[in-house]
Amino acid sequence: GIRVSNTSSELRKRVLSGMRPTGKLHLGNYMGALYNWVRLQHEYECYFFVADWHALTTDYADPSKIKDNIQDVVLDFLAAGLDPEKSTLFIQSRVPAHAELHLAFSMITPLGWLERVPTYKDQQEQLKEKDLATYGFLGYPLLQSADILLYQPDFVPVGQDQVAHVELTREVARRFNQFYPSKTNPEVPILPEPKVLLTPSPKLPGLDGRKMSKSYGNTLGLSDPEPEIRKKIKGMVTDPARIRRTDVGNPEVCPVFDLHKVFSSAETQEKAREGCTTASIGCIECKGWLADAVVAELRPIQERRAYYEANPALVEEIITTGNEKAAARAAITMREVKTAMGLGE
Ligand code: SF4
Structure with missing residues (x-):
């Protein structure tokens, strides 16, 4: 029974x-x-x-x-x-x-x-x-x-x-x-x-700042390998007003920061906010931190997927x-x- x-x-x-x-x-x-x-x-x-x-x-x-x-x-x-x-x-x-x-x-x-x-x-x-x-x-x-x-x-x-x-x-x-x-x-x-x-x-938000959706082709896939995740995040749109490395940015209008809020630790978020609003970091660095957090979130998911795929x-x-x-x-x-x-x- x-x-x-x-x-x-x-x-x-x-x-x-x-x-x-x-x-x-x-x-x-x-x-x-x-x-x-x-x-x-x-x-x-x-x-x-x-x-x-x-x-x-x-x-x-x-x-x-x-x-x-x-x-x-x-x-x-x-x-x-x-x-x-x-x-x-x-x-x-x-x-x-x-x-x-x-x-x-x-x-x-x-x-x-x-x-x-x-x-x-x-x-x-x-x-x-x-x-x-x-x-x-x-x-x-x-x-x-x-x-x-x-x-x-x-x-x-x-x-x-x-x-x-x-x-x-x-x-x-x-x-x-x-x-x-x-x-x-x-x-x-x-x-x-x-x-x-x-x-x-x-x-x-998706890579282009619109809502993440398969029909927009702007997604980070649950099964995307690490290099692809890093490459996609590197290409993300940011605060459009932050054109040069020396311009300060506004995290509140940046899709990269929206993702930081979901996936990064409080410390990393603070570090990114501080660095962005004082122009002490570049967007590439900020995106690198985001990629680290997303990759860490996905790692156990992808490991389990590989295990079940093999069984x-x-x-x-x-x-x-x-x-x-x-x-x-x-x-x-x-x-x-x-x-x-x-x-x-
Ligand atoms: Fe966005 Fe980060 Fe660049 Fe600021 S530093 S505009 S939060 S990607």
């Missing part, structure tokens, strides 16, 4: 989050999600998954990269330090209950709720080259609600900019609970409304075990859901 915990016997609060497989991660992705998840696993009962069905909501016409991307996310999870002994790591599509609960929710969700999700129209505008006038794309926030509520979590860790996404999930839970009180205990809702767990998501059978086993644990926990919810909806055995 697979051991699973339920709300009554487990003291730790449960947390769940997922990530779309979109290729190798960059530092911005890492700081916004994985960095926080690694810290949560010491305190919460954690479920983290690769949202592969979600990749198909936008990339259904060309799934050729999905398989490799799934593998990359799994490796990134492990490389970042998610510990399979502490967290349940799994792949969404391998737990069929995600699709089943999504279908159940689709019966009760008013179309208007999905049509007014802001990303629905935005993404259709932004991804004009793809035909997103599909049932699956409209329904992806509902699939997200199913992903979450399937595990009856206490919290969903999100950054400030995603707080609104959890609201739909809470509305769906409320509506479900109104229609379908539990047969065994009508006082306790089957799908408790999860709360938002606000996690820090620093806005990392594919181990990775396979971790995910198979995670899939089984997640499926067993999901089955608890699905039994209650189906019984309440009149589909029980």
Whole structure:
């Protein structure tokens, strides 16, 4: 048997989050999600998954990269330090209950709720080259609600900019609970409304000073080798007013300094600020200190990645075990859901 915990016997609060497989991660992705998840696993009962069905909501016409991307996310999870002994790591599509609960929710969700999700129209505008006038794309926030509520979590860790996404999930839970009180205990809702767990998501600037994003091609990759990291940082834009070495600079308008704030020690930050505002250091020196800090942050991540890359059978086993644990926990919810909806055995 697979051991699973339920709300009554487990003291730790449960947390769940997922990530779309979109290729190798960059530092911005890492700081916004994985960095926080690694810290949560010491305190919460954690479920983290690769949202592969979600990749198909936008990339259904060309799934050729999905398989490799799934593998990359799994490796990134492990490389970042998610510990399979502490967290349940799994792949969404391998737990069929995600699709089943999504279908159940689709019966009760008013179309208007999905049509007014802001990303629905935005993404259709932004991804004009793809035909997103599909049932699956409209329904992806509902699939997200199913992903979450399937595990009856206490919290969903999100950054400030995603707080609104959890609201739909809470509305769906409320509506479900109104229609379908539990047969065994009508006082306790089957799908408790999860709360938002606000996690820090620093806005990392990319090499050109715009937000770090794969679509801008301005990223520092989690898997970039040290020489590449150093070269990229050397080429970063700085305070545009600091033209000559003798000009003083303003760290507050410099993307290099924004990254110092995230990755460098307080002493290094102070040294850089002091040196910049008195023109006693050059930007090359300042960038060298930043590169040292970024390289130090990435080293353990890259070492773990190399270890797991060299041990594919181990990775396979971790995910198979995670899939089984997640499926067993999901089955608890699905039994209650189906019984309440009149589909029980
Ligand atoms: Fe930016 Fe550092 Fe140059 Fe100042 S010294 S402008 S903080 S890179």
